[in-house]
Amino acid sequence: MNEPRAYAAAGVDIAARSKFAKSLPGILAQARRPEVLSDAGPFSGLFRLGDTYRDPVLSASADGIGTKVKLHLAADRLDLCGPDILGHSINDILVCGAEPIFFLDYIAGNGLTTEQKLTLVEGVARACAEAGCALLGGETADMPDVYAPGEFDLAGFIVGVVERDRIIDGSKVAAGDVMLGIPSSGLHTNGFSLARKVLDICNGEPMEETRRRLEERPAVLGGGSLGEALLTTHRPYHRQVGPVMERIHGMAHITGGGYVENVPRILPEGVTAEFDTTAWPVLPIFQLIQQRGEISSEEMYEVFNMGIGLVLMVSPDDAEAVQAAIPEALRIGRVRGWTGRPVELRGL
Structure with missing residues (x-):
């Protein structure tokens, strides 16, 4: 079919999105852990805790990197978005004593090229690999009329684990510390x-x-x-x-x-x-x-x-x-x- 596609004209190119999606399994493989039971493609990611832990408690956090993305875009350094969102997210669960085990990203924008999207996800994958954290999945959404042409946002969702008797909740903090x-x-x-x-x-x-x-x-x-x-x-x-x-x-x-x-x-x-x-x-x-x-x-x-x-x-x-x-x-x-x-x- 060579007819113009109405959805693409509205700002969402399914063919380009499909091409992008085919690259994801290789990218996610860069940040895989043995506990991961799923590849890119299914509706959800699967992660097995196994019997490594005695009394595991999951710690979860969601965040973004704010308007710093405008600087990343202007400097053509979208590869730095991954280390930024990972660093922020890891520290947010670290403060309760948790180690990062898996991460999901969410990219929303208007008019990002396939190359730009790949640069963003590859940056996240590299940062996950360096942190020993699996990139379990994510979502990339084309949202014309919500974002200005060429602009985007990045959010991340991290899950970590800590033994229940090792949770750091501040209860031990005392005068003199x-x-x-x-x-x-x-x-x-x-x-x-x-x-x-x-x-x-x-x-x-x-x-x-x-x-x-x-x-x-x-x-x-x-x-x-x-x-x-x-x-x-x-x-x-x-x-x-x-x-x-x-x-x-x-x-x-x-x-x-x-x-x-x-x-x-x-x-x-x-x-x-x-x-x-x-x-x-x-x-x-x-x-x-x-x-x-x-x-x-x-x-x-x-x-x-x-x-x-x-x-x-x-x-x-x-x-x-x-x-x-x-x-x-x-x-x-x-x-x-x-x-x-x-x-x-x-x-x-």
Whole structure:
């Protein structure tokens, strides 16, 4: 049949979608685990827990990477979307002690080429393989009239597992605990709506102008480009934290909402997390955003991670051992008795 296809004219090309789908089994195979019982194609993915665990509890989380996708698209670095969504998702289940076992992605857009879709899924598959997490399946949706032509969004759904008696829920956190921070690589995947506005990038200008602005090299970045600083991917921390998991009382993933919103999610009643903000270096990209946006320090720590991606709360007796296992971990504060607020940021 060579007649024009009505569905394709409406923005959904079934022939192109079929071609894309045929590539998926090979891509998913890059991130396969022995427990996976299904290949790409069936209506659902199958994963067998087996008898490895004594009393397994599943941990699940869903998230996206926000408006950072606009920068990925402008820089033609869709391959970085996978590491970003995996890093974010892994950390969200890590804080309860879970190891990642499988992941599903959801890509929705308007007018993405088959090559762009493949780049996105291959990036997710590579990130899954590096994390030891199966890419069990996903969905790619063409949604004309919902998204502007050429634009898209990416969401991820991760499932992990933790033994019930090893769940980290913050109940062991107590006054006197030491807070250790593991450095971030940059913005990770949060705060990009503010960053884009302040830096005037992906802010309504033509694509070619966006690319020019991504090449800017402000002095504060020490020779690096704005694009390099903004596109640095979200660090996953499960490899570093895994060996010392049993020593940890609580963990907070510093994402959207910064310290004020994320840290209280792991605190029991009656304690305050007191941070010494002078105990770690603020990354240059945050300095640039604050300077150009004339943003108060208080708001910066409410929006961004400011250089710390994961906060660990440990007994003073274990702090030295945890730092020996994770040499980059810094002492950034302490847990103390209730001060009237769940989080105190000293040194601003």
